[in-house]
Amino acid sequence: MFSESTPALWHQGWHPQAQRLASPNFGPRPAAVCIDLIVVHSISLPPGQYGGDAVQRLFTNQLDWDAHPYFQSIRGLEVSSHFFIRRDGSLWQFVSCDDRAWHAGASQYRGKSHCNDDSVGIELEGLEGETFEDAQYQCLAQLCRDLKRNYPIAHVAGHEHIAPGRKRDPGPGFEWARLQKLLDFAPQTFP
Numbered sequence: 001m002f003s004e005s006t007p008a009l010w011h012q013g014w015h016p017q018a019q020r021l022a023s024p025n026f027g028p029r030p031a032a033v034c035i036d037l038i039v040v041h042s043i044s045l046p047p048g049q050y051g052g053d054a055v056q057r058l059f060t061n062q063l064d065w066d067a068h069p070y071f072q073s074i075r076g077l078e079v080s081s082h083f084f085i086r087r088d089g090s091l092w093q094f095v096s097c098d099d100r101a102w103h104a105g106a107s108q109y110r111g112k113s114h115c116n117d118d119s120v121g122i123e124l125e126g127l128e129g130e131t132f133e134d135a136q137y138q139c140l141a142q143l144c145r146d147l148k149r150n151y152p153i154a155h156v157a158g159h160e161h162i163a164p165g166r167k168r169d170p171g172p173g174f175e176w177a178r179l180q181k182l183l184d185f186a187p188q189t190f191p
Contacts, residue, residue: 013096089135
């Protein structure tokens with residue numbers, strides 16, 4: 001887990017306390033975009049297995065597709081997220097928040113489509129529908145506060161909210177009320 005940081009410590013969209021592992025899967029944001037949305041996801045590779053480096057390898061196009069039978073179903077996938085929070089609360093960053101990560105896919109929220117354009121994606125190590133660890137909530141809350149100090153964040157939603165019917169993460173095991181209690185954001189910020 002990391003401690004509270006100050007906005008001045010950020011460098012070109014990179015969080016000062018995150019383990020940095022740059023992904024090639026990103027692009028520029030549209031001109032004059034307002035980065036006002038945080039999207040919470042969940043991921044584990046293979047599903048339900050924690051602690052390995054498969055997520056990091058997926059986000060950097062280095063996953064061995066033959067290492068597990070499940071990997072064949074996602075073979076060739078090129079995705080990324082800005083952040084990844086492990087079960088122990090450790091924080092990884094793959095894409096500068098100033099750039100567009102490839103985490104949302106086809107999406108729409110708060111009257112806008114293409115949520116990758118104006119959002120920051122945060123992956124929690126976990127399985128949709130299952131619970132998350134205290135350390136993850138603490139890290140997520142601190143990261144949300146840090147993001148809000150640096151960007152005009154007005155919304156926090158799950159992948160399930162921006163791509164309903166297509167995505168279900170982080171799922172019913174994620175406690176939105178708990179995150180809201182940890183943050184001092186306005187109630188309308190949340191789904």
